[in-house]
Amino acid sequence: MTDTAQPPYPAAAFDKGPVGSPPVDPPTVPLPVAPADGPSGPLSGLETRDLTAWFGQRKVLERVSLQMRAGEITALIGPSGCGKSTYLRILNRMHEMVRGAALAGEVLLDGEDVYATGRRPAEVRRRIGMVFQRPNPFPAMSLYDNVISGLKLAGIKASRDERDHLVESSLRQAGLWNEVSNRLGTPGGALSGGQQQRLCIARSLAVSPDILLMDEPCSALDPTSTRRIEETIAELRHRLTIVIVTHNMQQAQRVSQSCAFFLASHDTPGRIVEAGPTERLFTDPADPRTADYVNGRFG
Numbered sequence: 694m695t696d697t698a699q700p701p702y703p704a705a706a707f708d709k710g711p712v713g714s715p716p717v718d719p720p721t722v723p724l725p726v727a728p729a730d731g732p733s734g735p736l737s738g739l740e741t742r743d744l745t746a747w748f749g750q751r752k753v754l755e756r757v758s759l760q761m762r763a764g765e766i767t768a769l770i771g772p773s774g775c776g777k778s779t780y781l782r783i784l785n786r787m788h789e790m791v792r793g794a795a796l797a798g799e800v801l802l803d804g805e806d807v808y809a810t811g812r813r814p815a816e817v818r819r820r821i822g823m824v825f826q827r828p829n830p831f832p833a834m835s836l837y838d839n840v841i842s843g844l845k846l847a848g849i850k851a852s853r854d855e856r857d858h859l860v861e862s863s864l865r866q867a868g869l870w871n872e873v874s875n876r877l878g879t880p881g882g883a884l885s886g887g888q889q890q891r892l893c894i895a896r897s898l899a900v901s902p903d904i905l906l907m908d909e910p911c912s913a914l915d916p917t918s919t920r921r922i923e924e925t926i927a928e929l930r931h932r933l934t935i936v937i938v939t940h941n942m943q944q945a946q947r948v949s950q951s952c953a954f955f956l957a958s959h960d961t962p963g964r965i966v967e968a969g970p971t972e973r974l975f976t977d978p979a980d981p982r983t984a985d986y987v988n989g990r991f992g
């Protein structure tokens with residue numbers, strides 16, 4: 694049965710923006726200084742409660758409740774089309790940029806709803822950064838400018854010295870500094886695919902997010918670059934909370950502490966079948982569908 698129930702938030706609610714939302718211009722905020730050796734405060738956690746999502750009349754996710762714990766890497770796994778990317782985009786308010794998209798339920802960042810009336814999408818997206826499947830640096834822009842390109846968008850003002858510091862610390866955290874420190878003026882497009890992806894990670898880190906969402910960040914990369922990104926992800930875990938979508942079961946096991954298995958069928962929206970510690974999901978799953986999926990019997 695295809696569920697065609699009317700979404701409680703029609704798309705128009707997104708199109709107009711929340712009632713009473715403030716003007717579009719972001720405020721100027723102090724430069725976030727990325728600490729060299731660890732987070733500046735406690736790490737943030739993310740949680741969804743009964744999240745349901747639609748594209749038009751089509752429901753694609755149903756009552757997804759999940760805790761993504763502070764300082765952990767949570768992997769989202771499941772067959773193509775089960776709603777993993779949609780779920781990720783809902784977490785940082787990118788879903789509402791799709792015309793006709795709607796949702797119900799709650800997304801809580803440290804217990805506070807990111808969809809609360811008056812909360813700015815731009816502020817949410819600064820705190821919850823995103824790295825995509827295909828590296829998407831600005832190809833003609835220098836590496837230096839690529840890293841700091843998010844500052845203006847986030848309304849962050851910084852002196853030249855502060856920018857220099859931020860570029861170095863972001864590239865170091867992304868594991869790219871040693872490879873590019875002597876050519877920061879070269880264009881982003883001149884890097885290899887794996888380096889471009891680490892550049893994109895550095896760009897996300899430069900605005901000091903609390904959460905980093907990664908949608909199949911290695912699927913366009915060779916095994917060596919993949920390994921390098923996985924090392925970077927493992928190091929970042931001590932600085933921020935990470936949610937990663939992957940089709941690679943070995944990768945999910947290597948990098949994540951928690952795992953959620955999503956599943957949809959042609960006539961039912963995506964749901965979480967099972968979530969919990971990664972090791973348990975892979976060695977002792979509670980649901981036979983999880984066992985079949987993690988053992989490569991479908992998907």
Ligand SMILES: Nc1ncnc2c1ncn2[C@@H]1O[C@H](COP(=O)(O)OP(=O)(O)OP(=O)(O)O)[C@@H](O)[C@H]1O
Binds near residue numbers: 753772774775779780
């Ligand atoms: N912009 C859109 N408009 C309409 N439907 C969409 C849109 N984006 C995704 N969908 C549909 O929503 C469902 C979930 O898609 P989504 O991209 O979230 O799946 P996924 O799990 O990320 O898949 P994959 O593993 O292939 O990336 C699919 O049925 C898809 O066709």
Ligand SMILES: [Mg+2]
Binds near residue numbers: 777778779908
């Ligand atoms: Mg996807």
